[in-house]
Amino acid sequence: MTSRPPDLHAAVVEITNRCNLRCPCCASASGRARPDEMSLEEMCGVVRDLAALGCREFTLLGGEFLLRPDWYEIATAVKGAGLELQLITNGLLVTDEIRAKFKTLDPQTVCVSLDGATPESYKAARGVDGFSKCRALLDELVADGFRQVSAITTFNAKNLKDFDAFADLFRGTEIVWQVQMAHKGGERFPDELLMTREQYAQFVEKATYWLYDRFGELKLMVMDDFGYFPLTPKLRFLCQRWDGCPAGRRVIGIRANGDVLPCLSLGSEYVEDNLRKRPLKEIWRDPESFPRFRRKSTNLTGTCAKCPMGSKCKAGCTAMAVSQTGSMTETPFCIRQLETERIVREIVG
Numbered sequence: 001m002t003s004r005p006p007d008l009h010a011a012v013v014e015i016t017n018r019c020n021l022r023c024p025c026c027a028s029a030s031g032r033a034r035p036d037e038m039s040l041e042e043m044c045g046v047v048r049d050l051a052a053l054g055c056r057e058f059t060l061l062g063g064e065f066l067l068r069p070d071w072y073e074i075a076t077a078v079k080g081a082g083l084e085l086q087l088i089t090n091g092l093l094v095t096d097e098i099r100a101k102f103k104t105l106d107p108q109t110v111c112v113s114l115d116g117a118t119p120e121s122y123k124a125a126r127g128v129d130g131f132s133k134c135r136a137l138l139d140e141l142v143a144d145g146f147r148q149v150s151a152i153t154t155f156n157a158k159n160l161k162d163f164d165a166f167a168d169l170f171r172g173t174e175i176v177w178q179v180q181m182a183h184k185g186g187e188r189f190p191d192e193l194l195m196t197r198e199q200y201a202q203f204v205e206k207a208t209y210w211l212y213d214r215f216g217e218l219k220l221m222v223m224d225d226f227g228y229f230p231l232t233p234k235l236r237f238l239c240q241r242w243d244g245c246p247a248g249r250r251v252i253g254i255r256a257n258g259d260v261l262p263c264l265s266l267g268s269e270y271v272e273d274n275l276r277k278r279p280l281k282e283i284w285r286d287p288e289s290f291p292r293f294r295r296k297s298t299n300l301t302g303t304c305a306k307c308p309m310g311s312k313c314k315a316g317c318t319a320m321a322v323s324q325t326g327s328m329t330e331t332p333f334c335i336r337q338l339e340t341e342r343i344v345r346e347i348v349g
Helices: 040-052 071-080 096-105 119-126 131-144 160-170 197-213 233-239 280-285 302-306 318-325 335-348
Strands: 010-014 057-061 084-089 109-113 149-155 176-181 220-222 251-254 259-261
Touching (some): 040 071, 040 280, 057 071, 071 084, 071 096, 096 131, 109 131, 119 131, 131 149, 149 160, 160 176, 160 197, 176 197, 197 220
Parallel strands (some): 010 057, 010 251, 057 084, 084 109
């Protein structure tokens, strides 16, 4: 009996790898367009195929998607297919005219990347003077009345010290602050930017403070690399519906050249197929597609294999696990692990 393919909930689609920045933390190593990026017709075909599979959310990004001249036509096709649209931009190319176009699309979310809490730290992270432009843009988007406006901050070993300064930027505003951790997805990533486990513990402590102790003051959103199944009642709400990394199970990533991955945060060694070689419907519904992801719980190793929540958690975020251990089957970046180790130390010591 053939097993039923999983439901596809969301697609993250890179419509071009062209970018006006060269950020070291970029998982796609964006800059130049990929050779033979898909045409507008092909992109619209991808949208139709996603809709036919029952996909509900379409995240449109790059590179910097605004560098693709027909980005608006692609976004319009997404809306026409009945998918919820999310836009992710570095913000530096957004003009009043582009904001007006955003408004006609009625996206579920408009996200602006902001990796520095000051002009100096922004330039250190992104190599250009863009802090003032991006911070002002976030306020302008809120004033425009979008359903959700998000600032995305990718924390690494160098900018983690600015967590509180970031919190002060967004406290008391309508801006949703989405935080995530940098990992070795891109070829430009220097090892010194990778967080240590001690820094991860600091990240957890600071996020917990704003999520619980100062609840309501800051619209903080943690991503799938923050978890898992914590013991503290302060964070118990986090994993009520978590059943492991959604990559290749409920989420799919598509590159501008048609490469299909379980997640765009993973490298080229995780490319499953290409849309010019095989239809998306066939790739997704093939019971042999994404085998490492769809059968992940049976291959856990290390502490994750021994954890009572292992079969549900499945070693958390795959990109973070690979970045930290070289394996997708165990992760040391786990709140439950940190808490358990602390309890053991207290008992022993």
